[in-house]
Amino acid sequence: MTRNRWTLVSAATALVLLAILGLLLAAVPREGGEWLWTDQMTKGGWMAWSFPVALFFWVIGTILVVFTLLAIRFPETPRVGVLGIETTRGDRLFITLLGSAFINIAWLGLDIGPQPWAFAACALYAALVFWKV
Structure with missing residues (x-):
């Protein structure tokens, strides 16, 4: 491809992903x-689809789409890192x-602190x- x-x-x-995010935002209930x-977001559904839950799945889907495009556009050869196994970007994404x-489950279970700090710990992880593995 050129x-x-x-x-x-x-x-x-990017336009499709942003349009989906816009639809999610439009589905957020409002009162007054x-x-x-x-x-x-859907009353009486089988799952509690609140905006944070939908946003979580949107982010995961977006990451998968971006990594798929990266794999097609910039093919990668596996590399050996700290774990001693060959990993690609996709492998490192899965490990992440x-x-x-597990970090979030432990954070909640051990009541370490506010959940946004768990996000910071996950970003550092x-x-x-991606740097070492």
Whole structure:
């Protein structure tokens, strides 16, 4: 593919992902002009789809789309890191997501502190995984 074509693919992908985010924002319930961020977006559904839950899944989906485009545009050869195993970007993403889940579960279970600090710990963990693993 030519460079102009990749620019078009990237722009179209970004527009689609932003449109989906816009639809999620439009689905946030409001009462009296106030946004009810943690209320259910669909009443009587089988899952409590609040905006934070939907945003979490949107972020994971967006990361997967971006990493797929990166793998197509910039193919990578596996590298050996601290773990002593060959990993690609996708492998390191999986290790990061799995480790972040455990960090958050431990954070909640041990009542370490406010949850946004767990996000900071996960971001630091992700940086270390992509740098060293």
